[in-house]
């Protein structure tokens with residue numbers, strides 16, 4: 500019987516496998532050794548490059564981020580730089596070049612598309628973490644790519660990456676939207692709020708203050724900074740020292756940090772206090788989004804009420820109105836005044852409410868959804884849990900109106916109609932459903 504051996508029959512322990520003797524064996528072994536040494540060196544080199552560039556060491560704050568994917572993927576190289584330059588290229592007269600952090604997020608996507616469509620240069624940055632379904636973020640990324648916006652995958656705490664981006668493009672503006680959002684999740688994962696909303700913000704500002712020229716920065720604060728404030732409507736002059744959640748506290752801290760960087764380094768800074776933004780491509784962790792999903796599934800939905808059966812209400816603001824406010828903030832932002840890390844003169848420092856000025860009770864939101872979805876909700880009315888939620892929000896927008904020409908035009912009924920149309924289309928008429 501022939502002793503020929505098929506590749507599948509070679510013993511798995513090489514030590515037990517006898518090499519066939521041949522005059523060419525020595526020569527083959529010599530070449531194999533040389534090859535082995537060469538590939539080992541290549542492998543060691545790659546390991547060195549990987550660890551040397553790893554962002555983990557550049558984060559000044561450690562937090563519980565184990566379940567999230569924050570690692571910056573490999574970057575660099577001429578093709579990568581060309582993509583960045585093409586995306587950030589200004590195509591209109593008087594256009595601006597904007598680095599949008601959190602570009603694959605809800606507001607980030609809409610703002611990036613709007614900027615790109617009017618001819619501004621836009622580069623996105625996003626870490627694609629799994630706070631909510633990352634496939635929705637990937638779908639937004641695909642939309643952005645179709646519009647000509649490239650999204651670099653990386654974390655705002657990655658100093659090396661941020662520096663590199665500014666080396667490639669001298670951005671005139673930064674639209675800083677990357678953040679850990681959500682009021683209730685702060686009790687589950689407080690570290691993620693410190694990582695993104697404090698350490699991440701400081702890292703972005705550190706880079707902005709040291710580059711030349713310094714960009715102007717517009718960034719996302721939140722209506723939640725009004726916390727337990729009872730004076731309505733909320734005005735920018737009202738007290739914001741009673742946050743009801745860690746989320747709110749980190750956004751409030753952000754406003755103080757902004758003051759410091761403006762004061763010391765001359766950075767032009769505008770904080771926008773968004774009021775419960777909703778609309779197509781929204782965030783699945785928000786009530787209007789998961790109420791829609793659960794009503795369609797026939798699942799009961801918890802509707803919070805305040806003490807003594809009091810109404811819980813929100814000044815829900817439609818995404819297109821928010822986008823107009825963001826663009827107006829960028830367009831009216833004055834230049835930063837510092838250079839080489841030193842302030843040369845006083846710089847602009849602003850905070851604006853971007854709301855709808857028309858609070859709607861959460862139970863009315865559910866009634867609108869019922870009508871649009873043609874499904875009756877299973878309402879489970881319960882006391883507002885002590886988890887960071889506040890009973891109501893209501894924006895005074897006179898300052899934004901005066902300085903930015905901000906004038907919201909979409910009521911909740913109209914905005915939710917657009918959201919529901921998008922939802923049914925995106926999730927296949929409710930057959931697929933949001934996670």
Ligand SMILES: O=C(O)[C@H]1O[C@H](OP(=O)(O)OP(=O)(O)OC[C@H]2O[C@@H](n3ccc(=O)[nH]c3=O)[C@H](O)[C@@H]2O)[C@H](O)[C@@H](O)[C@H]1O
Pocket residue numbers: 680681682720721722723773774775776784785786787801802803811812813861888889890
């Ligand atoms: O303006 C902001 O700065 C914030 O807006 C948003 O927070 P909120 O206004 O709290 O929105 P959202 O969670 O959708 O709850 C809406 C309403 O439903 C009620 N609500 C909520 C959950 C539930 O199970 N039942 C319920 O009644 C709840 O009590 C509330 O009255 C952003 O998520 C946040 O990231 C931040 O940007």
